[in-house]
Structures are given as structure tokens and as C-alpha cells.
Amino acid sequence: MSRLLTMRNLVIEGFQEEQWGDIVLGVDVHVDRGEVLGLIGESGAGKSTIGIASMGFCRPGCRIVSGSIRFGDIELTSASDRELRKIRGLRVSYVAQSAAASFNPAHRLIRQYAEAPVKHGIMSRAEAEKDARELYRRFDLPNPDTIGNRYPHQVSGGQLQRAMVAMAMACKPDLVVFDEPTTALDVTTQIEVLAAIKGAIKDLNSAAIYISHDLAVVSQVADRIMVLRHGKLVEEGGTREMLANPEQDYTRALLSVRKGRAEKIEHPDRSKSLLEVSEVTAAYGDGVLVLQDINLKLTRGKTVAVVGESGSGKSTLARVITGLLPPIKGNIVFDGKELPARFSDRSKEMLRHLQLIYQMPDVSLNPHQKIHEILGRPLEFYFGMRGEEKRKRVADLMEHIELPERYINRFPSELSGGEKQRVCIARALAAEPDMIICDEVTSALDQLVAEDILKLLQRLQNQLSVSYLFITHDLATVKAISDEIVVMLQGRVVEHGSRDEILTPPHHEYTELLLASVPEMDPDWLDNLLDTRVGALLREGPASEHAGKS
Amino acid sequence: MITNIAKTFLKAPRSAQLGFIIIAINLFALAFAPALAPFTETEIIGKVWEPGIWAMDCSEEAIELHGACWSQLNDDRMDGKAWLGTDHIGRDLFTRLLYGARNTISIALVITGLSFLVGMTFGFLAATMRGWVDQIISRMVDILMAFPTLIFALIVLSVAGTSIPVLIVVIALLDSTRVFRLSRAVAMDITVMEFVEVARVRGEKLMWVMWREILPSTLPPLVAEFGLRFCFVFLFISALSFLGLGLQPPTADWGSMVKENSGAISFGVYNPLIPAAAIAFLTIGINLVVDWFLRKAAGLREEY
Numbered sequence: 001m002s003r004l005l006t007m008r009n010l011v012i013e014g015f016q017e018e019q020w021g022d023i024v025l026g027v028d029v030h031v032d033r034g035e036v037l038g039l040i041g042e043s044g045a046g047k048s049t050i051g052i053a054s055m056g057f058c059r060p061g062c063r064i065v066s067g068s069i070r071f072g073d074i075e076l077t078s079a080s081d082r083e084l085r086k087i088r089g090l091r092v093s094y095v096a097q098s099a100a101a102s103f104n105p106a107h108r109l110i111r112q113y114a115e116a117p118v119k120h121g122i123m124s125r126a127e128a129e130k131d132a133r134e135l136y137r138r139f140d141l142p143n144p145d146t147i148g149n150r151y152p153h154q155v156s157g158g159q160l161q162r163a164m165v166a167m168a169m170a171c172k173p174d175l176v177v178f179d180e181p182t183t184a185l186d187v188t189t190q191i192e193v194l195a196a197i198k199g200a201i202k203d204l205n206s207a208a209i210y211i212s213h214d215l216a217v218v219s220q221v222a223d224r225i226m227v228l229r230h231g232k233l234v235e236e237g238g239t240r241e242m243l244a245n246p247e248q249d250y251t252r253a254l255l256s257v258r259k260g261r262a263e264k265i266e267h268p269d270r271s272k273s274l275l276e277v278s279e280v281t282a283a284y285g286d287g288v289l290v291l292q293d294i295n296l297k298l299t300r301g302k303t304v305a306v307v308g309e310s311g312s313g314k315s316t317l318a319r320v321i322t323g324l325l326p327p328i329k330g331n332i333v334f335d336g337k338e339l340p341a342r343f344s345d346r347s348k349e350m351l352r353h354l355q356l357i358y359q360m361p362d363v364s365l366n367p368h369q370k371i372h373e374i375l376g377r378p379l380e381f382y383f384g385m386r387g388e389e390k391r392k393r394v395a396d397l398m399e400h401i402e403l404p405e406r407y408i409n410r411f412p413s414e415l416s417g418g419e420k421q422r423v424c425i426a427r428a429l430a431a432e433p434d435m436i437i438c439d440e441v442t443s444a445l446d447q448l449v450a451e452d453i454l455k456l457l458q459r460l461q462n463q464l465s466v467s468y469l470f471i472t473h474d475l476a477t478v479k480a481i482s483d484e485i486v487v488m489l490q491g492r493v494v495e496h497g498s499r500d501e502i503l504t505p506p507h508h509e510y511t512e513l514l515l516a517s518v519p520e521m522d523p524d525w526l527d528n529l530l531d532t533r534v535g536a537l538l539r540e541g542p543a544s545e546h547a548g549k550s
Numbered sequence: 551m552i553t554n555i556a557k558t559f560l561k562a563p564r565s566a567q568l569g570f571i572i573i574a575i576n577l578f579a580l581a582f583a584p585a586l587a588p589f590t591e592t593e594i595i596g597k598v599w600e601p602g603i604w605a606m607d608c609s610e611e612a613i614e615l616h617g618a619c620w621s622q623l624n625d626d627r628m629d630g631k632a633w634l635g636t637d638h639i640g641r642d643l644f645t646r647l648l649y650g651a652r653n654t655i656s657i658a659l660v661i662t663g664l665s666f667l668v669g670m671t672f673g674f675l676a677a678t679m680r681g682w683v684d685q686i687i688s689r690m691v692d693i694l695m696a697f698p699t700l701i702f703a704l705i706v707l708s709v710a711g712t713s714i715p716v717l718i719v720v721i722a723l724l725d726s727t728r729v730f731r732l733s734r735a736v737a738m739d740i741t742v743m744e745f746v747e748v749a750r751v752r753g754e755k756l757m758w759v760m761w762r763e764i765l766p767s768t769l770p771p772l773v774a775e776f777g778l779r780f781c782f783v784f785l786f787i788s789a790l791s792f793l794g795l796g797l798q799p800p801t802a803d804w805g806s807m808v809k810e811n812s813g814a815i816s817f818g819v820y821n822p823l824i825p826a827a828a829i830a831f832l833t834i835g836i837n838l839v840v841d842w843f844l845r846k847a848a849g850l851r852e853e854y
Contacts, residue, residue, distance in 0.1 A: 322751055343751050351753045364744035368766035381752060427748070 004174055004207050005031040005054055010067035012049050012058065012231075023049050023062060025231040031175065036201055036208045038222030038239070040215055040254070042446035043417065046231040047211045051177045054209060055092045056084045072174070089116040093168035095197075097180040099160040103152040110148025113167045120171060128170065135166040138203070139196040157310075158189030162196045169200050176201070176208045182217060186309040186473055187517035194220055194526055213446055215254050216519035219243055220526040227251050239523050253448060255521060274300045274435055274467050275321070280330030282320050290316045292491045294330070298435065301465040305482035305499075307472060307514065313491040314471045318437045321469070322356050335434060352382045355428035359440035361420035365412040371398075371423055372408035378430040397426040401456065418449035425456065435467040442477055454480050475518050479503065487511050566842035572835025579651045587645040588633075592800045599811070599819045600636040635821045638810050643824055650802040650825065655832070657718060657797075658783040664722035665783075666776060669729025674760040674768075676730075677737035688734070691727045699724050700789060707795045717796065721786055725779060732775055736768040743767075770844055777840035781833045804829050 012024040024046040031037050031054075039047040049062065056076030058064055069076040071087065079087075093116070096102040104112060114128035123131070129148065136144035139162045152160055161181055168176050178197060182190040198221055201208050212218045218225060219239050227234040227242075227250065235248045246252045275298040282291040290313045298304050306314045319325040321332060323343030332339045334354065340346050358364040365374060375394045379385040385393060398405050401422040412420055421441060428436050438457070442450035458481060461468065470481060478485060478499075485502040487495040487510065495508040502511060516529060559570055579586065589595055634643040672691075676684040694702075703720055710716045740746060741764060749763045788805015790796035797803045804825045811822035 324747065324751065343753075346753075348753050351751060356748070356751060358744045358748075360744065364748060366745040366749075366763055366766070369762075378752060381754065431752070 002033050003030060004033045004035075004072065005029070006068075006070045007050070007053065008068045008070075010050070010053060010069065011065040012046070012053060012062055013065050014049075014059075014062045020063075022231055024053075026067070027228070027231070027233055029054075029226065031207045031209060033174065033207055034205045035224065036210055036222045038218035038225040039209060039211045039228060040213065040218050040225060041228035041234075042213055042448060044230070045228040047228050048179050050228075051179050051209050051211045052094070054175065054177055055088055055094060057088075086120075089173075090120045090122070090171045091173050092175045092177065093171065093173045095161075095164055095168045095176065095178045095181050097183055099164040099181075100152065100157065102164060103160065105152050108149050108151055109155070109163050109167075113148065113163070113170055116167070117170050122171060131170065132166065135169060135200075136163070138199065139166055140192065156189075158185055158192050161185065161189075161193045165193070165196050165200055169204060169206075172204055172206070174206055176206055178208060178210045178221075180212055183212065183214070187475070187519075188309060188513060190217070190519070191517055191526070191529065195530060197221060198526065214519065216521050216525075219521060219523045220519065227254070243521055243523065272300050274298050274335055275469070276333040277317075277321065278330055278333075280317075280320055280327045280332070282316060282325055282327040284316075284325070289328075290491050291320065291327070294493055295496075296486060296493075298467050298469060299483075300434070300467055301461065302483040303461065303468040303470055303481055304484045304486060305470040305472060305478040306486045306488060307475065307478055308488035309473055309514075311490070312488040314473075314488050315439055316491075317488075318356065318439050318469070318471055321437060322354060348382065352431045353434045354437070355431050355433040355435070356437045356439065357421075357424050357428050357441050360444050361417060361424050362412075362444075364424055365420060365427075367412055369411075370408065371410055371412070371415075374412075374423060375408070375426055375430055378427060382431055393430075397430055400429060400460065401426045416449075417445055418453060421445060421453055422456065425453075425460070429460065429464070429466075433466060435469065437469045437471070439471045440473070441470075443472065443474060450477070451480075457481065475514060487514070562842055565838050569835045569838025569842070572831060573839065576651055576655060576832050576835070579648050580655050583648040583652045587642075587648045589642045589645040591646060591649045591802055592641065593645075594640045595642050596636045596640050598636065598638055598640050599814050599817070599821055600640070634824050635819075637807065637821065638813065643807075643821060646802040646807060647804075647825060647828055650804045650807055651828070653797060653801055654784060654787065654803040654805065657714065657787065657803075658780055661718050661722045661725065661783050661787075662776060662780045664718065665725035665779065666729050666772070668722065669726035670733045670765075670772065671760075672726075673730045673733030674737050674764055675756075676734045677741050678756060678760055678764065684734075687730070691730050694724070694727045699786075703786075703790060704793065704795060707790070712795050712798060714797070717787070717790070721783060721790075725783065725786075729772075729775065729779070733768060733772060736771050737764050740764045740767045774840050774844050777836045780836060784829060784833075 007027065007029040009026045009028060010024055011022070011026055013020045014023045015021075027046070027050060029037070029050060039050060041047050049059070052059065053064065053069055054071070054076075056069060056071070056079060064077055067077070071092065074083065074087065076084065076087075103109070110129050110132050113132040114123075114125050117123040117128040117131075118125050132148055133145050136147055141147050141159055141162055147155065147159070147163075155163065165178075165181070181197065182193050185193060194217065197208075197210075201221070208221075210218055210221050215225075222239050224237065225239050225242050226236045227248070229250055235242065235246065235251045237247075242251065243255065246255055275296070277294055277296040280291055280294040281289060283289045294317060296304065296306075296317075306317060308314045316325065320327050323339065323341065323346055326341035332341075334350065337350075339350060343351065369377075372391075372394050375397055376385075376390050379390050379393050394408060395405050398408060403419060403422055403426075407415065407419070412423065415423065421444075424441075425436075441457075442453050445453065454477065457468065460466065468481070470478070472478060482499050484498050485496070486493055487502065487508065489510050495502060495511050503515075505512075507515065516532075519525060559567060562570070634647065637643050637646060672687050676687045703724060706720050707716065710720070746759060746763050749759050754763075784805060787796050787803060788809060791803060791806035791809065797806060799806070807825035808822055808829070811825070814821050815823075
């Protein structure tokens with residue numbers, strides 16, 4: 001095989017907090033023709049920066065300091081814009097994480113597909129559009145002949161991502177860079193997109209760089225894997241060898257992620273029911289029912305996991321319980337008392353006992369308040385604490401969430417994603433609640449960080465006996481933390497039971513689909529899966545092609 | 551506190567430092583006008599449109615009198631001279647510039663401050679409450695905005711009389727409609743953020759949500775708008791003065807000084823350009839500082 005891309009001793013810096021800091025620190029990367037390289041690491045590892053650098057590009061605010069990037073026989077670091085333009089889109093193409101943000105919402109899909117081949121002058125518009133329809137068919141998109149005439153917002157997230165993969169293939173490039181193409185998708189949709197990507201690479205025999213933080217996903221596609229951390233290479237090797245014999249501790253940690261289950265202490269005296277949701281039906285302004293006849297019970301000191309894909313109404317359920325969205329019918333009983341439908345009608349005590357933690361710690365912390373203000377406010381508000389008493393309690397909370405006390409004078413932007421989520425947890429704890437609703441609290445985090453957060457939550461439950469309503473689409477999380485599981489599909493509860501009941505067969509058809517869709521650390525997992533009954537189920541798509549947001 | 555200000559000043563880029571200096575000069579003039587001014591605001595000290603100390607008088611008359619081209623600098627008596635010349639009725643321009651700074655800047659500051667207080671309060675209220683509260687406030691603002699501002703101000707001022715308090719309230723209210731629009735739009739984006747939701751579900755009162763959660767995030771665009779509005783208010787006051795409904799003579803303000811002396815331009819006399827330059831000077835100074843603040847707030851880098 002001939003060498004296609006070679007990066008030597010690449011150093012890239014980024015401008016942050018008033019100074020230049022290293023993003024990539026002397027990494028060597030090479031990709032051969034027809035080979036798929038997987039780049040894996042947590043956020044900040046520099047994997048996306050390397051991926052983009054393979055097109056000779058740097059994000060604004062970054063600069064290539066030293067090293068060489070050779071693509072074929074062209075040195076990209078010294079190439080002129082003209083030369084780069086000739087390569088980009090034609091010989092190297094890029095698939096971004098969020099297809100929704102990458103497509104121009106004002107143009108039809110097929111028009112955007114044809115743009116690159118027509119601009120580069122290798123096809124006429126008609127030829128390009130014919131190719132597009134073929135690729136759409138190849139990627140199992142519904143109505144491949146007409147779907148290209150739709151606008152980006154008229155197709156679902158998974159379909160859009162596949163259309164984007166098709167677009168990247170338009171000029172039959174030598175190299176395709178996939179930058180976390182499935183991270184924002186549900187597990188079942190992820191499989192469709194992965195299958196499309198795998199097929200596309202095989203058809204064209206092109207090389208690819210596949211970037212992800214999920215080792216299981218990468219191992220489905222990649223021939224060779226590079227593990228990156230803090231801009232440096234940790235380990236490199238063939239996919240199968242690395243999964244079988246990881247050499248470094250960090251790789252081993254990535255491999256064993258989410259296998260463990262935090263230790264649970266059972267308290268028999270906590271069998272008292274805390275929250276009872278009965279016959280709740282809810283809708284947003286447009287009158288479409290998002291929740292239908294939901295029944296749910298939560299016992300004190302236990303964790304109920306609500307599982308479902310986006311659009312299943314699980315986040316809406318959280319909004320109904322917190323009173324942000326009054327239900328059309330049904331009622332919610334909390335600690336023996338019926339809760340008013342609107343949060344503004346609830347008493348301060350009711351509000352205090354029911355806290356919420358969000359998915360994105362970035363937007364759920366006020367960027368202009370320091371940590372001690374964020375944590376101090378609920379103390380002051382609910383308990384009237386001031387001065388020394390408040391300061392002590394804040395320090396106490398910081399200890400609970402395992403963050404150093406000196407952080408209290410920082411702004412949220414000065415913390416990492418995982419640390420921010422810990423602050424969110426502390427803010428909920430500050431109110432000394434009976435129950436915390438955790439809405440996808442780990443899905444915006446790297447896997448290792450997410451695991452720590454889950455362990456922390458479990459430890460806090462053991463200590464403080466709070467109950468969790470845990471909303472997630474990630475079954476690995478569910479396995480790790482739940483006592484009971486509620487599976488939701490299109491606004492209804494399809495299965496409900498204890499953790500062991502749900503996770504052992506026989507399953508409801510949809511639960512089985514969800515369970516089977518969780519990627520495993522096995523390079524053959526995807527191929528095997530697509531051959532089974534679940535693969536057939538996926539193709540029929542009982543739930544996979546419903547658009548909409550949760 | 552003082553060391554903090556000094557630190558910020560020293561760390562700021564050159565352009566912002568210049569802006570700070572310009573503003574400081576103006577504030578100094580504003581504070582010490584009576585002490586600095588050689589004459590009183592209304593004193594007539596010489597002929598109409600006498601040139602300032604820079605001008606050489608080479609008229610036949612002057613040559614005959616002094617034997618050569620004559621400038622005020624040749625005179626031995628330095629005090630009692632019009633440094634920057636005189637205005638259309640022979641008052642000292644420098645003195646009137648100092649007093650004008652006093653009137654113009656302080657009134658414009660009060661007007662802009664008031665318009666922001668009103669505009670932001672209602673804007674945030676509309677954005678936070680939504681629903682019928684938003685509808686009522688927004689439609690009332692629409693009605694106000696439907697009238698051309700100048701004509702509306704003319705009507706109100708001619709009915710209510712032209713005193714400074716009336717002037718301040720009228721311009722501030724008219725201006726607050728623009729501030730309302732902006733602050734409502736900016737706050738709308740912030741109110742849907744989860745940290746605001748957290749505060750509301752915590753049971754926080756409306757005032758806390760508005761001022762503690764929403765305000766800090768909306769400051770950058772509002773501060774930029776403040777710099778602009780402040781300059782517009784200048785011009786608006788002078789436009790009203792021009793029509794005889796602004797500050798009443800003999801009170802000095804920069805806008806009306808430009809207007810009163812504008813006739814001099816056709817005689818080749820530079821005097822009206824001096825108050826105009828003062829307006830431009832302060833406007834530039836404010837905008838330099840605002841630009842810097844915006845860049846800082848947006849976290850943009852100085853160089854790439």
C-alpha cells in the first residue's frame with residue numbers, strides 16, 4: 001500500500017486565556033491508501049485538530065507551529081491557498097459532528113451535494129445529481145430519488161448525517177475525515193450511519209480518518225487506532241491487537257469504561273414511595289401529544305432510569321415533574337402531597353425538595369457568577385445562611401463533589417466539563433433535596449469523566465439517600481446506576497420494571513433493539529448485528545426514523 | 551480600587567487608552583468649568599467671530615495699525631484674550647466650550663442613563679414574563695415608535711414647555727423605545743438558557759432573575775448601545791436647540807454652538823468647527839473605549 005498522508009512532528013498551538021497553549025505536541029500520523037485510521041481520546045486531546053490539519057487547515061485562533069503535513073506529493077503546510085483549494089473537497093473531504101449545523105439550511109440537499117464536483121469541474125450538475133441519487137440508495141435513505149430535493153430541516157438527524165457522508169464522497173476523494181460523525185445521534189441511528197460510513201469507505205476504497213471518543217465505535221470502522229491524550233500519542237496499533245492487548249494504562253481505562261457498577265448500599269427502611277406520577281398527558285403549544293398516560297413511581301433513596309431515544313418524551317417528562325410544563329391531565333404526588341401543575345404555584349419547600357441537573361453544564365451555570373455565588377445562593381435562599389455559616393457549607397459541598405476549595409473563586413469557564421457538572425450537582429445538593437432529576441447528565445462528557453460522575457452520584461445517594469430520576473439514552477449508564485427502568489417510546493411507557501427484569505430476556509421488542517444497539521468493544525460487532533433479527537428490525541425502523549426533539 | 555483602575559488602564563490597548571484620556575479630559579472640563587473658564591458664559595468680550603490665537607490678521611487695516619501681519623500672540627496682555635476666538639455675538643468660544651461640556655455631557659448622560667433604565671427594565675420584563683405582559687409593553691412601544699422621534703418631541707415640548715427636566719424626560723422616553731427593543735431581543739436569548747430556568751425553578755423573585763441572572767450576560771451589546779445612544783442624544787439635543795426647543799440661549803451647548811456659528815463658514819472663519827470638533831473628539835473617545843470593552847467581553851483576541 002502506498003503512503004497517502006504523512007504528518008511529521010506536528011505541533012499546533014491555540015490561543016486561550018490570553019496566551020498560546022499547546023494543542024498538538026509533536027505527533028506523527030500516517031495513513032496509507034485504502035486504510036482507515038481511528039483517532040481516539042477525550043476532549044482536548046487534539047484529535048479534531050489533527051483531523052482538520054490533514055486538510056492543511058487550522059481553526060481560527062490556532063496555528064501550526066512546526067512539523068510537516070505531506071498529502072500525496074504536496075506539502076500542505078507551505079502550500080498556497082490556491083493549491084489547497086484544489087485538494088479540499090476533491091481529494092480530501094470532511095464530515096463534521098453536527099450535520100444540522102454543517103448544511104446550509106437555505107439550499108436543497110442535492111444542490112449542496114453537487115456543489116463540490118461542479119466547482120472542481122469534474123462533473124456536470126446532471127451527472128453529479130445522478131451520482132447523488134445512487135449514493136442515497138446505497139446508504140438506505142428512504143425515497144433516494146426524491147430525498148435530495150428536500151431541505152436539511154425536512155429530514156431526520158440520522159438521514160442528514162448519511163446525506164453528509166454521501167456529500168463527502170461526491171468527488172471520490174482519496175481521504176475522508178470523519179469528525180465524531182455519530183456522537184450526537186441515538187444508538188439505533190448511530191448504527192445506520194456507521195453502516196453507511198463503513199459501506200462508503202469499502203466501495204470507494206478510499207482512506208479515512210475516523211475521530212471519536214468512543215473506542216467501541218471506532219473499532220467497528222478502523223483498521224488501526226491511535227490513542228491520543230493532551231496532544232500526545234499514548235498508543236498506536238492495529239484495532240484487533242489493541243483491543244486484545246492494550247499496552248498503556250490509559251487505553252486499558254478506555255477499554256474497561258462502563259463495565260463497572262458503583263457499589264450500592266441497600267437500605268430496607270426506604271421503601272416509602274416518594275414520587276408518584278399518574279396518567280400524565282402533556283403537549284407543547286402545537287397540540288401534539290408528547291406524553292401519553294405516563295405512570296411512574298419512585299421510592300425514597302432509589303434510582304429510576306427513564307430510557308428512550310430523542311423524541312421519546314423523556315425530557316418532557318422531567319419538565320412536567322418540575323412544573324415547567326403543566327400537563328393536560330394527570331397528577332403528580334410528591335411525598336404524599338399533590339404538587340401544583342405550575343412551578344410558580346408550588347411552595348418554596350416543594351421546590352427545594354425537587355432539584356434538576358441538566359445535560360449541558362455550560363449553559364446551566366451562569367457564566368458571570370463565581371462558584372461560591374452559584375453554590376451560596378440556594379443556601380441563602382432556602383436556609384437564610386449568611387457569612388461564615390454559608391462559607392463553611394459551600395466548602396462542605398465542594399468536599400462532597402471532590403473539588404478543591406480554592407475553586408470557589410473561579411468562574412465556570414475556568415473549569416473543565418466534568419468539573420462544571422460536579423458544580424451543578426453541588427448546586428442541587430445545596431438545597432438538600434429528596435429527589436434530583438438528572439437529565440442526560442453524562443451525555444455531554446467524555447466516557448471516563450462520565451464514569452466518575454456516575455460514581456459520585458452513587459456515592460452521594462448512599463450517603464444522603466436522595467432519589468434520582470435518571471433520564472438517559474445511554475443503556476450503559478442505566479446499567480451502572482439504576483434500580484428500576486422505564487423504557488419510553490414516542491411518548492409512552494413501553495416497559496417498566498426492576499433493573500434485572502428489564503435487562504434480562506425476554507425483552508420488549510423495542511428494549512431489545514435499544515440493548516442490541518449499544519456498541520461493543522468487538523470489531524465484528526456491527527457486521528454481526530446487521531445480519532441478525534435486530535438488523536432487519538432496524539431497517540424496518542419501528543422508531544428510528546421519527547424526527548423531533550426530546 | 552484606584553490601583554485596579556490603573557491596572558486596567560495600563561493593560562488596555564493604545565486605542566482604548568486614548569479613549570480613556572479623551573473622556574478624562576472632558577470630565578475634567580465638565581467638573582471645573584467655572585474655575586478654568588477665563589470669562590463667564592454670557593459675557594461679550596470682543597467683536598463677532600474674532601479669530602483665535604492661531605490666526606494671522608493680514609488685512610490692510612491690521613498692517614496699517616501694527617506695521618505687519620498681526621496675531622493675538624503679539625499682544626502683551628495675554629489674559630482677557632479669546633484663545634479660540636469669539637462666537638457670533640462676541641462671546642469667548644473657549645469659555646462657552648467649557649460650559650457647553652457641562653450642559654451637553656451631563657444632560658446627555660442623564661438622558662441616556664434614564665432611557666437605559668426605563669428601556670432595560672421593560673425589555674427584561676417583557677422577555678422574562680412573555681405572554682400578555684410582553685404583548686402589552688411591545689405594542690405600546692410600537693405605537694411610540696410609529697411617530698417620527700423629532701416630530702413627537704416637538705409636539706410634547708411645545709405643549710409642556712421647554713425646561714431642562716421636560717427635555718430630559720421626553721428624550722429619555724423616546725430613546726428608551728430603542729433600548730427596549732434591543733434589551734428585549736438580547737434578554738430573550740438569555741431567558742431560555744438553563745441557568746435562568748434553574749433560578750426560576752428555585753423560586754427566585756422576578757427582580758433577582760432579571761438583574762442577577764439575565765443582566766450580566768446582556769451587558770456587552772447594551773454597553774455598546776450606550777456609547778452610540780449617548781452620541782445620538784447629543785445630536786438630538788442640538789437638533790432640538792436648532793428648532794428653538796432644546797436648551798434655551800444663553801445656555802451654552804455644543805450642538806447649538808455649531809448651529810449658531812455655522813454662518814461663519816461662508817466667510818472662511820473656522821470658529822464653528824471648534825465645537826463640532828469637540829463633539830467628534832468625545833464621540834471618538836467614547837467609541838474607542840466601547841470597542842475595547844466589547845472585544846474584551848466577547849473574549850476576542852487582539853491578534854491572530
